[in-house]
Amino acid sequence: MRSLLVLTLVLGPPAWADVLIPLRNIRAQEIVTREDFRQEPVDVPGTWPVEDSVDGLESRVALYAGRPVRHGDLGPPALVQRNDIVTLVYARDGLQISTEGRALSRGGIGDTVRVMNLSSRTTISGWVTEQGTIEVR
Template sequence: MKRILAILMLVCAQPAWAEILVPVRTIRAKEIVTAEDLALKSADVLGALSDPSEVIGKEARVALYAGRPVRAGDVGPPAIVERNDLVTIRFTRGGLTIMAEGRSLGRGADGEAIRVMNLSSRTTVTGRIASDGTVEVN
């Protein structure tokens, strides 16, 4: 019995190795990650991603260095609105829709909140980016 406990303690004391994703080259922020940019590596890193489908086609939010683990916060959906882009601001309430031209004050992806300046009134509003690039204000 003591021998079995000793073996169990020895086995449990060993780190659990898993396959994690690492870039094969340095990927700069705002670049789209492709399958050729990634490799699997055996390591024991908490929070590192291991499923390529969670990374491929996403945009690097920070620089990803070769051989270092990729974490969930390092990548996100690709931005569809860039800073200083001209966008359409849309306000809808009931059957009323008001649209105006605005300038984005940041960059973001579909569904993200962004600040936009209304070019007519010079008022700054916050809205959510729609898939077509318009900014919907409540």
């Protein structure tokens, strides 16, 4: 008990921060806006800060009313869906190679997705670009 008191005196009280709390249950893959959340002071590490904009983001997991939103729970909307035919692009030092592939997972801008090259049937990973193509390095 003394150690807890000493830690509180040395470190100070817990840091309360405003976090986002869903007003309703939100399904995974649903686009959200700021009106879907309320802000509440809570001491939960790893939660989504209020300063960050959530308008137009997609819920990656089901969000339940009254539970704080964590960092990985929201992300950019998916441009690539599973089983979509996508363009794979490899560009380096003036050389650009493009081919078609089948997306094995879904992802938004900047997400890493696995794709099967339709020509060679090999599975590779790449990043989703703003145009919906997959950049391979």
